[in-house]
Amino acid sequence: MGRLSPAASTASSDASSAGETVLVIPTARPGHKRADEALPFSPRPPRAAAADAPAEPAERPEAAPVPAPAPVPARAALPRLHLSHEHPAVLAALSGATISSGRLELRGRRSWVHNYVLMPLALPLLGVLFLAALVAAFVPALMVWPAQLLARRLYWACPFLPHAWQGPIRAEWGWLGSTLLRLQFEGAHCITVVGRLLTLPMRPHLPNFYIAGFPKCGTTSLAAYLKLHPDLCGIAGMPGHEALGKESHFMGGLLGRGSAATSAALYRSFFPTVMTRWWCEVVRGARRWQCFDATPTYACLPYIPARVKALTPDAKVIFMIREPTAAVFSAESMLRGMGVPLTWSLARPLPGSVVAGRRGGYVDVEMGPQDGNDLLRGDPGHDAFWSSLAELPADADLPAELPQRFYTNAHSYIKGAQYADRLADWARHLPPENLLVVDFKRFVESPEAVVREVLAFVGADGDRYRFQRLPPGMATDYKGAKMDPSVRRAVGARWFAATNAALAEMIGTDLGWTAAIGARQ
Numbered sequence: 001m002g003r004l005s006p007a008a009s010t011a012s013s014d015a016s017s018a019g020e021t022v023l024v025i026p027t028a029r030p031g032h033k034r035a036d037e038a039l040p041f042s043p044r045p046p047r048a049a050a051a052d053a054p055a056e057p058a059e060r061p062e063a064a065p066v067p068a069p070a071p072v073p074a075r076a077a078l079p080r081l082h083l084s085h086e087h088p089a090v091l092a093a094l095s096g097a098t099i100s101s102g103r104l105e106l107r108g109r110r111s112w113v114h115n116y117v118l119m120p121l122a123l124p125l126l127g128v129l130f131l132a133a134l135v136a137a138f139v140p141a142l143m144v145w146p147a148q149l150l151a152r153r154l155y156w157a158c159p160f161l162p163h164a165w166q167g168p169i170r171a172e173w174g175w176l177g178s179t180l181l182r183l184q185f186e187g188a189h190c191i192t193v194v195g196r197l198l199t200l201p202m203r204p205h206l207p208n209f210y211i212a213g214f215p216k217c218g219t220t221s222l223a224a225y226l227k228l229h230p231d232l233c234g235i236a237g238m239p240g241h242e243a244l245g246k247e248s249h250f251m252g253g254l255l256g257r258g259s260a261a262t263s264a265a266l267y268r269s270f271f272p273t274v275m276t277r278w279w280c281e282v283v284r285g286a287r288r289w290q291c292f293d294a295t296p297t298y299a300c301l302p303y304i305p306a307r308v309k310a311l312t313p314d315a316k317v318i319f320m321i322r323e324p325t326a327a328v329f330s331a332e333s334m335l336r337g338m339g340v341p342l343t344w345s346l347a348r349p350l351p352g353s354v355v356a357g358r359r360g361g362y363v364d365v366e367m368g369p370q371d372g373n374d375l376l377r378g379d380p381g382h383d384a385f386w387s388s389l390a391e392l393p394a395d396a397d398l399p400a401e402l403p404q405r406f407y408t409n410a411h412s413y414i415k416g417a418q419y420a421d422r423l424a425d426w427a428r429h430l431p432p433e434n435l436l437v438v439d440f441k442r443f444v445e446s447p448e449a450v451v452r453e454v455l456a457f458v459g460a461d462g463d464r465y466r467f468q469r470l471p472p473g474m475a476t477d478y479k480g481a482k483m484d485p486s487v488r489r490a491v492g493a494r495w496f497a498a499t500n501a502a503l504a505e506m507i508g509t510d511l512g513w514t515a516a517i518g519a520r521q
């Protein structure tokens with residue numbers, strides 16, 4: 001510690017003449033530590049300070065050697081400032097002092113920027129920094145854990161998603177890029193789910209109708225067309241995500257496979273808030289506001305009709321249908337494009353087929369010989385599993401292996417495209433006037449006419465609908481792959497001929513699928 005030195009008085013006098021008080025204090029030196037001593041601090045007004053200092057030399061003494069601290073007359077009335085010479089640099093930084101030639105100089109007057117801008121801002125700035133540190137410490141802890149938990153459930157319900165991170169996305173973006181994208185996706189999903197749950201009291205709606213399927217039959221496009229009507233809202237989906245922006249997967253176990261998959265309260269979290277409804281009614285002029293869920297797998301899974309009836313007994317259900325092998329091939333191509341390893345392919349010739357000299361599709365790219373789960377042979381184990389799903393009570397837990405078996409087995413897609421059987425499941429639970437079948441081919445050719453029929457079916461006023469053509473939703477990049485014509489014929493005849501005929505009888509129209517052989521249908 002040191003006392004105010006004569007040098008301090010000198011500097012003070014110099015500065016006084018320039019209009020500021022300067023205290024010059026020798027900085028710490030080994031052997032000069034006297035922690036018990038205090039430095040009298042006299043922030044005198046500049047002029048007065050100059051007047052009171054009787055014996056001050058006119059000029060500042062040389063910096064070295066440092067003069068021994070001289071005693072200063074005690075001033076009981078003045079506050080005493082304790083300075084630690086052990087940390088002169090810290091002191092200088094805090095006080096705005098400078099260290100010059102081994103001495104610490106305290107300047108009593110700073111610029112107006114310092115006094116009126118920097119200093120008043122310092123405290124709020126420190127507060128902001130403190131809050132930022134808190135956020136940096138706690139938000140990851142509060143976000144990462146829920147995000148991981150919810151992502152685990154999402155990946156259980158949609159087990160094809162993780163393949164995309166490890167396969168094509170990693171190949172394109174590298175390890176770091178794909179990891180960051182994955183964290184961003186999981187974080188966005190978490191924010192969406194938590195946001196929905198936190199606003200649950202404002203979400204009293206269950207769907208008035210469903211676009212229940214079938215997968216790869218244009219459900220995304222139909223949903224987008226319907227959302228153009230002021231009366232109609234889809235689910236409160238994940239922003240910016242084409243599929244999760246329109247399909248809830250709630251009954252597929254997105255929030256859990258136990259009671260969370262049957263709770264009406266939790267299901268309500270997916271649908272718009274009263275504010276959204278108010279906006280539609282007051283601003284967009286909706287007269288008969290309705291919301292809908294467009295989860296295409298609902299049409300395939302035989303336990304879903306019972307749950308739809310339990311949760312929404314008056315709901316209407318729309319099914320889009322497409323030539324079955326084309327729909328299965330579209331699903332296969334989508335999954336394969338996401339990096340999902342499948343043991344089957346409609347692009348690969350069946351065993352015994354002549355393939356000499358033919359290249360194309362996935363045949364030479366990533367598929368080995370057609371094995372195991374043969375497309376024509378069938379899978380009795382899967383059939384039994386499927387039948388057990390049809391018996392599942394509406395409030396029962398979903399089987400733990402359900403999504404994995406559903407998404408990887410070729411026979412899930414085959415069963416999912418046996419439309420007559422699936423529609424019969426639905427007709428057992430809901431009245432036929434609540435079910436509408438839409439032909440994908442006709443929808444592609446004349447979307448406006450089809451959309452207007454759908455509007456009439458759900459009870460929305462067609463006169464208030466302004467049609468505008470939209471780009472196809474969920475278009476698949478086939479990467480040049482084509483269905484093998486022999487597979488198409490064989491699979492069509494083996495699995496779909498009978499159900500296509502039954503469908504024609506059911507809807508009163510033969511869509512000509514049995515004869516169809518070609519590219520997309």
Ligand SMILES: Nc1ncnc2c1ncn2[C@@H]1O[C@H](COP(=O)(O)OS(=O)(=O)O)[C@@H](OP(=O)(O)O)[C@H]1O
Pocket residue numbers: 214215216217218219220221243296330331443444470471472473474475476477520
């Ligand atoms: N307007 C229009 N014209 C032509 N084709 C269209 C249109 N809308 C959707 N599609 C095709 O429908 C397929 C996607 O169907 P989904 O949206 O039901 O897919 S999903 O089940 O939701 O994943 C997907 O088919 P593929 O490209 O053959 O896979 C889309 O391209």
